[in-house]
Amino acid sequence: MNINSHSVEVRDLDLHFGEVKVLQELNIDIHEGEFLVLLGSSGCGKSTLLNCIAGLLDVTDGQIFIKGQNVTWKEPSDRGIGMVFQSYALYPQMTVEGNLSFGLKNARVARDEIAKRVARAAEILQIEPLLKRKPGALSGGQRQRVAIGRALVRDVDVFLFDEPLSNLDAKLRTDLRVELKRLHQQLKNTMIYVTHDQVEAMTLADRIAIMKGGKIMQLGSPDEIYNRPQNIYVAGFIGSPAMNMIEGRIDNGHFAGHDLSLPLDGYEFERTDHHAGPVAIGIRPEHVLTGDAVETAAAQAEVEVQIVEKLGSDTLVHSTLGSLNLRFRMDGLSRVTEGDRLRIGFDTSRASLFDAVTETRL
């Protein structure tokens, strides 16, 4: 992507609520047409950042550019953004049509233009039959679609979503997630999406920004984030069940700890200084090998199965290796039960190594 086609740029953003510094020195560039997900645990400042971009919060310091224009002091409605909220925030006493057209009427858009745009949005979102209803008579998913429509009709450059799906039940969430993805493919607008559901983040994002305490911990594609987490926080945050984290040292090209010795031949170090201090190795549950694959693994061990969670499509096993808890995935049909002893292997080429002190990737 061209470096000049930034759609949204945030420069040195500070935001304080009184004494509390919620965002600090935050920088982020979002490309034209990109789907960026802000992911982080509750209270880390995701909504705050989104509100700053939307102009709903007055920044303490820093600048915000949208489409190259400095909008730091502009009104939300003049920024070319549309926003979708977790609670839908539909105007309850207006029909769906009213909700969609209210902003346009207010901006004195011509009547037939409004009708056209509403019709188009309704078509895209498949809510034509609902246009005459009031929000109270809609299901959660339908409401959220209307809320998206409200941004859609305004023909904005940037869509902002604040946990739009978290009020919906699991099934609906999955469906709408796919719809959103499809919508993005179709519209190609820039979208900034706040969530704390990592499945949403992984599936929707072009890039994910993982936030913690008002700072961005890592910004990268889902693939990077998942497979090359830059620090222990990101590594632990992404992936369910979480990555197995084993503490130890690097000894002669091997990771050593908890009676394990894992060869690091296949591991791509990002830093060249071979590390002498304490380290931690993170291995995702699916990179713990079982069954036939164990034979091929460079390092093996025997674990005791504690808990088996059958998810249908696959099975999660919680096991212990001495004092160490190890989680791994098996096939949905595997017949392992509590108390079994199993041989497992480690695929260290896809592991992540961290400096245990600075918590950053090695």
Place this chain on the structure above:
Amino acid sequence: MNINSHSVEVRDLDLHFGEVKVLQELNIDIHEGEFLVLLGSSGCGKSTLLNCIAGLLDVTDGQIFIKGQNVTWKEPSDRGIGMVFQSYALYPQMTVEGNLSFGLKNARVARDEIAKRVARAAEILQIEPLLKRKPGALSGGQRQRVAIGRALVRDVDVFLFDEPLSNLDAKLRTDLRVELKRLHQQLKNTMIYVTHDQVEAMTLADRIAIMKGGKIMQLGSPDEIYNRPQNIYVAGFIGSPAMNMIEGRIDNGHFAGHDLSLPLDGYEFERTDHHAGPVAIGIRPEHVLTGDAVETAAAQAEVEVQIVEKLGSDTLVHSTLGSLNLRFRMDGLSRVTEGDRLRIGFDTSRASLFDAVTETRL
């Protein structure tokens, strides 16, 4: 399990709110020590059923037995049940200790007995350090543990859970799920658990009851429910992403529809009458084969990839085959992208066949 060791029996239960019949002729037997999950979409009557068992709602008709005793008109506290709620429902003005001992004090249990039981529950749930705090000063997970403790101290026969984990964030939910499973292994009480999260249902349950509109659609082990759904509703409800459902007919031992012809050699029919009417075949995403496995499949096809959702550990692909939408799973590292054409195979031995009219399994 002995058929006489029923812990909870519900007989011909009817419950009406005015004109609305929320539960109708409902029968269910729950074994001693069983972990039964009530699963269903919102508003299907799960909480209502649980409240009836707890005695918090007066039944319109029918009988409820707990441990062989008819408790239909007994007070909730005399039924030997403990209940845990979604919103925790801790008494905000009492300390954790006060919350735990409230029920016992009401039952006039001796003071040192109370202390003993509270200590034991606190130990089991690892909340000893919190005993002097008030609920306001606890995190969500801790609160829910206290809520469980409240049932624990009362030494009840049956634990009732109403979506205990759905107010927690994803990470905590996974952790507490495992804890609950461990707790059940340890205590061996009968537990009835309401949820609409199927992962919870699959992992926790000994048996799952799928409800719809106040009726039980299927009652069986997670394995049965997942692999041998008795009707289209259950098949569609369980599994994420949902089962691919293809309509067609049975023709000469093959399923035919949408230009596909799938041999049914491996399929175990439950009914002997070979079916001439319209049918639907359901194939789970993970039973759509890709990569090397395609070669071995009895039926193959080429699809166009529409949407790729990368979950890290694996990848969900939404594709089209003519007018048919097909979802399937691939490995987390597969590099498929939108617009690709892919060869896939079908594993019909693990498919489900339904009568398209009665919607029941064939």
Place this chain on the structure above:
Amino acid sequence: ADLEVTHWWTSGGEAVAVSEFAKAVNEKTAHNWVDGAIAGSGGTARPIIISRILGGDPMAATQLNHGRQAEELIEAGLMTDLTDLAEAEGWKDFVYPSSLLEGCTYEGRIYCVPVNIHSTQWLWLSHDAFEQAGIEVPKDWFEFVAAAPKLEEAGLVPMAQGQQGWQQAIAFGALSISVVGIDTWSKVVVEKDADVAGGPEYAKVFQASANARELARNSNVQDWNLATNMVITGKAGGQIMGDWAQGEFAVAGQVAGEDYTCLPGLGLNQVIDTGGDAFYFPVVDDPDVKAAQLEMASILISKEAQVAFNLAKGSLPVRGDIDLSTANDCMQKGLAILAAGGVLPNADQTLSADTQTQIKDLMAEFWASDMTAEDAQARYASIIASAD
């Protein structure tokens, strides 16, 4: 025993008068006067008094206007019968005029103690005001009306008039008796002849009232004593008010004949009515209180108490056998009229409270609006027609 006494005498002169009674009771008996004054008018106090009596928790004694007000309470057996006491003390012999005792009598039995005579047909004139206007103090109502323009020229309000229905009804009453004379008045008020009330004779009354309304146009006080105060301070020429107004002059240290003039019957017809206040004694259970009630009744009507009370209140005593040489100019005038037999029945005795209220409402409306004299008369006639 503690004797709770409710009454609504709370203005300056009234309060002093009541304390004379209290003093007498406290000094002459072993009982204790517990004062239950309720400020406002009878309108505020009466529901309280009646509720208390009805609720079975009566006071030992209470002020009520005698006349028809208490009839139903007596009928219901809630009031103590004083006949025996009255006969023993010979009230019939000294109560004067005897109509006062009649007001207390119901089916031949006596239920109340009259304590004073009030008349309402008085015109009070401020010498100071007329001096300012540079004219003589008028001798009767018509002179007063004639003098009004001069008063206005001097920047004064010709007539002070509190804007409350009952005060306006008093003014109307005084005007009617003075203008049409006693016979016609009786036909209307006593015999309730609606034809006369609507007739040409009575039209004069309404015309006079309309005049009075003009004179009082700039008087915007509500309370009667504030109106009286306008006369006392020379801001207004005169006021039609009952004889109790004199208490206010007295408290202000003014002297009748020097600082102010009073014209009974508005200087036209020398008659006054014999309204007044009376004390009733509700039936109580406590025998101590029962006995005390009789003692108190006897004291209220005793000579000493009558003199002290009435001097303070500016009203006339109910006894004909008292030497009132200490009374002032106005009171002497009143006594003289009484002696001459210029006595009228009081409205409380002739009209029910209901009818009186309707008249008050009519007057309130008439005085505060531009209602024509004819309209007012027609309405008045219809009230009289339905009066009982």
Place this chain on the structure above:
Amino acid sequence: MVDATSPTAGRILEGPRGSKPKSRLSRRNIFLYGTLLLVSIYYLLPLYVMIVTSLKGMPEIRLGNIFAPPVEITFEPWVKAWAEACTGINCDGLSRGFGNSVKILIPSLILSISIASVNGYALANWRFKGSEVFFTILIIGAFIPYQTMLYPIVIILREIGLMGSLWGLVLVHTVFGMPILTLLFRNYFTSLPEELFKAARVDGAGFWGVYFRVMLPMSIPIFVVAMILQVTGIWNDFLFGVIYTKPETYPMTVQLNNIVNSVQGIKEYNVNMAATLLTGLVPLVIYFVSGKLFVRGIAAGAVKG
């Protein structure tokens, strides 16, 4: 990562930066505070006049300008109103009434709030057949002018033998406070999570157990509102106070009425104002102290429904 840390050079200093400059004298602020101040004058004027007048001597009042501050501050009217003003032959001002008002207030407050809160609780959590009907009657009852109920109440009190006793008055306050208080409590308890109630039932608490051990400790905000409303209502009550008590137990408002309406010669406005302020002092202080709690409680009890 690369993009995030390499700002497009040169652009960083362009255009506005940081928080939007806000003038204290923006049009919006002038309008906002201007309106508020103007309205404040309307609201404060009577209080100001009352205070100022109560601190003036009668001669100064006669000069006419009620808005002028007192030239010479005197506390004489306050002393007089409190201890010397006369009604009939009693000249002990409001002081006597104060004690009586307190004696009436406290039991009325306790009884009316207890009963209304139990009602609200029963209506929210223990509905039974007909409970809503009674509640509807209560609400309609809130519209009946008290005065029309005087006679029936007299008869009822007479029949149960409470006429004239303090408890009769307490009962009357309880009855007439019941509609609005019950509404408040009912709404509040309905807004509490129902699961809490269920949990307590499962824990074996009965009707009273749930009420005292679970609901009551959670209801501080609404109790504050109820208390404020009742203190105001009971303290300011004149009608019931005068009819259902005796002279020895007349509350302060009756005393106030007597002082204000006992016009002796001229109206002593300064004493009247002082008496008025003294009488209003208790509810006023309560409002000034607990305004915030009041708003919060109203939010919890009156608005949700």
Place this chain on the structure above:
Amino acid sequence: MTLADTARVSDNPVRRPKQLFRNLSAKFASIPMILTALVVFVGGTAWTVAHSFTKSRLLPKWDFVGLDQYERLWNSNRWIISVENLLIYGVCSLVLTMVLGFTLAALLDRKIRFEGAFRTIFLYPFALSFIVTGLAWQWILNPDFGIQGVVRNMGWESFTFDPLNDPDIVIFGILIAGLWQGTGFVMVIMLAGLRGIDEDIWKAARVDGIGITKTYVRVIIPMMRPVFVTALVIIASGIIKLYDLVVAQTNGGPGIASEVPAKYVINYMFEAQNLAQGFAASTMMLLSVIIVLVPWAYLEFGGKKRG
């Protein structure tokens, strides 16, 4: 289900217990409410209505006269004026209290400084009785000492502001005092309602570019319907009882220009000693309340149920 199970069920079915005896303590605890509702409100009202068909004077008596009292009532000029006054006062007070209360609440809700102080200023009159309110405003509106006098003293000799002595506008003089006393409470209710509005609605409106005033009018006010209903009930119940204020401020004057129904009731019951007439008047008041209220109460409380 096996046969054995089915058999066991029919062995010991437990009968539904008598509904009357379930939750006995709840019913027991509601006795005061039930008694109040039935004895005081229903009983008292029925007693009042019944006696309005008699010719009771000072004491309630059972001599039936049919509709005579009502005929007289509606022939009475004072009653007509009272009703008119109440209508004027009621409509104005309702509208103005709502508008003023909402406006003040909206202003206070704009995250202003000294919110607490302003709120207290607007609310404190509610702590005062109508008697006090009436006296204070009577004093301020007094033409000689009050506003009119002061303005004239400042040199504007022709300034006239004397509502309490002008029969045409006296009811508005009372309204000024009534608003002063009552808007604070309504403001608090509105404020509480505003605080309950989802923040996101405001944000959505800002993003849509809707101005603040327009957002209030088009979005917020319609959303606050239940709050307005609550406020309406409270204001309306106060209006119909309007009595003390009138007595303290004008006592119905000048003339009968500021009479109100409640005062008519009282005067006829006690001063005129015509109980039945007072009862007839209060029955009329009650009737109008019921006509307005019963459908509302039914919708508000009868309809929705909770388990």
